[in-house]
Amino acid sequence: MFLICTIDWSSILSWDSVTGSLLYALAMILFVLGFLGCALPYPGHLVLLGGCVAWAFAREAPMPGWGIWTPLVLLALLGSFTDNLMAMVGARRFGSSSAAILCSGLGMIIGGILFFPIGLLLGPFLGALVCELVYARKTMQASVKSGLGALIGAILGIMAKFAVGGVMLGIFFCS
DSSP states (O other): OHHHHHSOHHHHSOHHHHHHHHHHHHHHHHHHHHHHTTTSSSOHHHHHHHHHHHHHHHSSSOOOOHHHHHHHHHHHHHHHHHHHHHHHHHHHHTTOOHHHHHHHHHHHHHHHHHSTTHHHHHHHHHHHHHHHHHTSOOOHHHHHHHHHHHHHHHHHHHHHHHHHHHHHHHHHHTO
């Protein structure tokens, strides 16, 4: 009982320590949600950026300067569109029509939202395949080739999103 009475509760429960702890907890939650967003169809890199902001406010060190925030913001914007861009580039490299490239990007978004996780992979494939068959009136073989290009691009895009997220955290924590 004497030990409890001798603890300086004002320093433990001060506004700064409670706020800092809450901000650190928020930052950790945002980091986890941000990395989940690298595979889920929401802008995970912007969530990671929010985690960096919360962490920066929580620590008692000086705030990072523009030399840190500028690349983080640019990477967050780039990373948010990487998977869709890679699916479209993959489809283009395998000879897709312009309409199939657009359909592969739409397929990734719609498939990811409605049928996660398999929709993230099948969406671009089916989007490019169906668009090539119906709109471009290509053969089944050419349409499947286009869909495979979109699928390969989508997989590489998801891997690139994780890499961009890791680079973002590396820049933030190593500065």
